[in-house]
Amino acid sequence: MPMILLRSIKLQELMNGTRCIIHNCNRHFVEVVIAAGIYSGQHHSIPRIPLRPSDTMFPFQFERKQFPFRPCFAMTINKAQGQTLKVIGIDLRQPIFAHGMLYVALSRTGKEDSITTLSSQGLARNEVYTEVL
Template identity: 60%
Template sequence: MLMRSLKPPELINGTRCVVVNCSPNVAEVEITVGAHKGKRHFIPRIPVEPTDTQLPFKFQRSQLPLRPCFAMTINKAQGLTLKCEELNVRQHVFTHVMLYVALLRIKG
């Protein structure tokens, strides 16, 4: 799952994709869902600086804005159409509207 919007409307926060190729500075991904399904893009490493201002020094690291996604929150699923889904409601859902949104994601 893409963790940062890079190239709207194709590469936005929450886009699900598959890593096709990965090198030290760039990852090639293919979008798996939505209107841009099948398109391939190159995701570069992005420099990140910590926001903690209590450190007496500055440092910077670079990382790919990707996260392995085996599950997603109801908020991330909003706007998707899924063939099937599994809901884990062992804990209470925050509101009834969130449960309603989750159940509406399944294509009937």
């Protein structure tokens, strides 16, 4: 199953946003293979990590352990920045909300025929808020 790493574990190989394939699951760690990038094909074991909420109303601390993954059948444009993908699909039915995001989305692959867009009436709105500029 394709997964995306939600926390940086090792400075270069296992960064936030790294796409991995789960190879084996155990109770305390997951064995993964990095799916893309210069570390593609490397095997790693990723443990459950403790998470503590920073904003709590209680006089005691909660802690839980979980694997820092999320399924990655789709990702946002922000998470895709810096990724190189073979095929991409972009949903343009809602306007792109930040300057340069459409460029980031379209530049994730090197081939025009590897891009599929979904838009209403074949158009995409580029909303620019001049008050902010």
